[in-house]
Amino acid sequence: MKKYLLFITIVLCSFQLQAQTSQDLLDIKRVALAYIESQHTPNPKLMESALHPRLVKRSVFRNKTAQKDFVSEYFAENMIILAETYNVKGDKFPKNPRKEVKLLDVSAKIASVKLIADAWIDYMHIVKENGEWKIINVLWQYNDVKQHE
Template sequence: MKKYFAILAVIFCSYKIQAQTAQDTSEIKRVALAYIEAQHNPNSKLMESALHPRMVKRSVFRNKTAQKDFISEFFAENMVILAETYNVKGDKFPNNPRKEIKLLDVSTRTASVKLLADAWIDYMHIVKTNGEWKIINVLWQYNDVSQHQ
């Protein structure tokens, strides 16, 4: 039985080493930072470089009139436009905006990341396709959930 657990431990450790390289970790963080920094300093090309073309960004909002929740969806194209237009006056973020990246899980071709920004939290799924890490899913909410109206 001990031999069985020792073999499993070796297999597990070997898998983890192969699944996440230092370069992968760096690239995953770079992509997550590009997503938020493209909004801080309007940069549509930086945003586009971080997103998979089929990326979807979702959140839950409450319709006050109907008193029902609904899911909002934005796509890669919307996010590229947002990056170009959202903070053009430089008034949407503090001088030193929060951009804390937490790697929740990393495998050979997929990663789950939590981005803590000033006003919101983004959970991202990042996928490695054709040798590049790209954001494919984002689920986000305001820190103050009363803003989801």
């Protein structure tokens, strides 16, 4: 039985490795880095290049008055404006900001990525459309969950 499971695991891993090219892996990482780097050094064009036009970015926050959680949503347009305005003074990130990209799963047309930055974690879904990888979903939270209140 163990040999059978090992064989299936090897076959599945081999199939997954064939589902993307090394260029795809580089492009996926590049898109995830463009997302964060466009905020480090304000660059709305870089942010726009990384985002699918239908991007939705979500997180859960707490409304203290109502004592109720709610889901916040931002869209591609909001993120492009954020990239232009968030760090204009250069005071939002450390001198050498953290930007760790972990490829969680990659297939022929979709990928899941975890981006670990200084103050937050982003889980991203990235799609390949017309030969280009673009971020279509982001689910994020602050490392300090008290900031969600």
